[in-house]
Amino acid sequence: QVQVAESGGGLVQAGGSLRLSCTTSGLTFATYGWGWFRQAPGKEREGVSCISWDTGSATYYADSVKGRFTISRDNAENTLYLQMNSLKPEDTATYYCAADNYAGCSATKLRTSQYNLWGQGTQVTVSS
Numbered sequence: 001q002v003q004v005a006e007s008g009g010g011l012v013q014a015g016g017s018l019r020l021s022c023t024t025s026g027l028t029f030a031t032y033g034w035g036w037f038r039q040a041p042g043k044e045r046e047g048v049s050c051i052s053w054d055t056g057s058a059t060y061y062a063d064s065v066k067g068r069f070t071i072s073r074d075n076a077e078n079t080l081y082l083q084m085n086s087l088k089p090e091d092t093a094t095y096y097c098a099a100d101n102y103a104g105c106s107a108t109k110l111r112t113s114q115y116n117l118w119g120q121g122t123q124v125t126v127s128s
Contacts, residue, residue, distance in 0.1 A: 002026040002117065006097055009122030016087050016126070022080035022097030022119055029078040030054050033103025035115055036071060036082045038093035038124075045096070047110025049082065050103075058105040065091075087126045094121040 008020040022034070033053040039045040049071040052058035056073045070083040080097055098115035108114065 004097060004099065004117060004119040006095060006119045006122040009095060009124045011125045011127065012087055014087060014089055014126055014128050017083070017085045018087065018124060020082040020084065020095055020097075020122060020124075022082075024078045024080075024099075027099070027117075029073075030075040032099040032101055032117075033105055033109065034071075034073065034080045035098045035100075035105075035109055036069075036080075037096045037098060037110075037112060038091075039096070039121075040093040043093075045112050047112070048095070050105040050109040051080070052105040053102050060105050060107060060110065062110060084124070087124075089126045089128045092124060092126050094123050096121045 003025045006022050035050040036048040037045050038048050049061045051071045051073055059071050068086045072081045097119045099117040100115045
């Protein structure tokens with residue numbers, strides 16, 4: 001049974017940091033490209049970052065998080081990460097990880113339609 005679960009969310013002050021994790025089981029983690037998405041109340045889900053399958057040699061970031069967020073993967077631990085620094089109140093949202101088999105990473109991969117496997121989300125709240 002495939003399981004995907006995000007963790008690491010919480011309440012943080014503006015300027016602070018959080019590291020989100022996406023742990024998986026029941027799939028061959030290295031063969032999947034991954035994306036991080038977020039959804040604020042009343043807004044559509046938006047792509048934050050992606051990383052290509054296997055070595056993760058390709059990464060991409062939305063302009064809103066570029067220079068502040070870093071995506072990474074640990075194939076040995078079957079885990080995806082999102083390091084979030086210099087957090088802003090507008091980063092407040094539920095964050096989701098998503099997977100697509102043998103996927104690369106580019107601006108196209110920040111579209112929700114590109115993924116068919118999703119976690120349940122973790123809440124991030126940034127106070128001003």
